[in-house]
Amino acid sequence: MYRLQAEHLYKVFGADPEDGVRRLEAGAGRDELRESGTTAAVIDASFDVREGEIFVVMGLSGSGKSTLLRTLNGLNPPTAGRVLFDGRDLTALSPRELRRVRSHGISMVFQHFALFPHRSVLQNAAYGLEVQGVGRREREERATRALELTGLSGWGDSWPDELSGGMQQRVGLARALATDADVLLMDESFSALDPLIRRDMQDQLLELQRSLKKTIVFITHDLNEAMRLGDRVAVMRDGRIVQIGTPEDILLRPADDYVSSFVHDVDRSRVLTAGTVMEPPRRPDAGDCRCETVAPRTPLADVLQVSARVPHPVAVRDQAGEVVGVIAKERLLAALGDHDGPVTPCTGDTAHAAPPAAAPGVPAQPRKEAASA
Numbered sequence: 430m431y432r433l434q435a436e437h438l439y440k441v442f443g444a445d446p447e448d449g450v451r452r453l454e455a456g457a458g459r460d461e462l463r464e465s466g467t468t469a470a471v472i473d474a475s476f477d478v479r480e481g482e483i484f485v486v487m488g489l490s491g492s493g494k495s496t497l498l499r500t501l502n503g504l505n506p507p508t509a510g511r512v513l514f515d516g517r518d519l520t521a522l523s524p525r526e527l528r529r530v531r532s533h534g535i536s537m538v539f540q541h542f543a544l545f546p547h548r549s550v551l552q553n554a555a556y557g558l559e560v561q562g563v564g565r566r567e568r569e570e571r572a573t574r575a576l577e578l579t580g581l582s583g584w585g586d587s588w589p590d591e592l593s594g595g596m597q598q599r600v601g602l603a604r605a606l607a608t609d610a611d612v613l614l615m616d617e618s619f620s621a622l623d624p625l626i627r628r629d630m631q632d633q634l635l636e637l638q639r640s641l642k643k644t645i646v647f648i649t650h651d652l653n654e655a656m657r658l659g660d661r662v663a664v665m666r667d668g669r670i671v672q673i674g675t676p677e678d679i680l681l682r683p684a685d686d687y688v689s690s691f692v693h694d695v696d697r698s699r700v701l702t703a704g705t706v707m708e709p710p711r712r713p714d715a716g717d718c719r720c721e722t723v724a725p726r727t728p729l730a731d732v733l734q735v736s737a738r739v740p741h742p743v744a745v746r747d748q749a750g751e752v753v754g755v756i757a758k759e760r761l762l763a764a765l766g767d768h769d770g771p772v773t774p775c776t777g778d779t780a781h782a783a784p785p786a787a788a789p790g791v792p793a794q795p796r797k798e799a800a801s802a
């Protein structure tokens with residue numbers, strides 16, 4: 430089921446936005462419009478956001494991400510096209526109905542925390558409920574629960590400036606969670622945080638997502654963040670969406686050179702999973718030994734660790750415990766090194782090298798018999 434649907438959205442700024450859309454439809458480019466003082470922020474964007482998914486919009490600065498996000502809750506009405514929220518056309522709602530959608534249905538979490546400095550953390554977390562007209566007692570209870578969910582139990586009476594940047598961002602998230610809106614729009618929400626805290630927030634968001642099953646549209650300019658968080662990722666360039674796909678799709682099948690140039694810097698071992706690179710088990714007893722196995726969704730970085738510890742291809746088990754595939758070491762290396770052709774034959778010395786010695790500081794292991802997988 431789709432929570433949000435964008436249909437041929439355009440957002441053009443300038444003296445005559447409708448004329449800008451007509452020119453774009455007739456084939457004019459963004460630069461051409463700019464020459465006449467018109468900015469085409471979003472051009473013909475169409476996509477669906479499914480219930481319970483994290484849909485990431487990724488693109489460089491100026492590519493139109495924030496403008497696109499703001500059309501999704503009616504903050505920025507599109508110049509052309511439609512946005513459907515649970516099948517209802519947002520562009521056809523009255524301002525009052527739209528305000529209701531924004532306060533009850535779709536919550537927004539900004540990059541710069543947007544906290545009120547003279548309100549306590551609890552009052553900040555309860556702000557969305559105050560706007561909804563929820564009574565004090567109920568809003569404090571709900572805000573307290575939301576603060577617990579974001580790891581801020583006990584901080585309710587503090588002031589925002591007593592909190593670190595990461596904690597302030599959690600208050601922003603708690604505010605969105607407290608409203609019970611089950612669609613969250615997050616605009617570069619973690620970009621102002623330093624890398625370790627940012628990673629921590631990403632983990633927390635993934636965990637919250639697993640338990641609360643919110644539908645999230647997340648904006649970022651960082652492809653690694655997009656790949657880490659997104660069930661699907663839309664890549665934007667100059668106002669247009671140039672590709673929508675799972676992180677693995679984007680990494681393995683980039684739509685064009687532009688997307689390719691982005692994925693170059695992505696850590697493949699964290700995006701590719703066992704399920705993508707495994708081969709059918711060749712032996713019926715694959716996985717019968719007691720060696721460690723992995724799941725289809727295990728990232729290759731973790732498969733690599735297991736592969737280093739087991740003396741045979743790593744077995745991949747599904748949720749029912751069935752072995753659904755195996756990954757040999759060579760295959761793992763080929764996937765991580767972005768190589769899917771045959772290995773060039775070689776007759777040099779290293780082709781017949783003796784088995785490697787134990788790494789310094791690691792006692793040599795007695796060689797185990799190759800087991801089943």
Ligand SMILES: Nc1ncnc2c1ncn2[C@@H]1O[C@H](COP(=O)(O)OP(=O)(O)OP(=O)(O)O)[C@@H](O)[C@H]1O
Nearest residue numbers: 442468470488489490491492493494495496497650
């Ligand atoms: N209110 C506005 N009036 C005129 N131009 C605007 C307005 N809002 C955005 N733009 C322009 O639209 C384009 C897209 O901006 P937008 O902020 O959506 O990009 P972005 O990808 O979110 O960038 P960033 O990551 O830097 O925020 C830019 O050229 C911007 O200058």
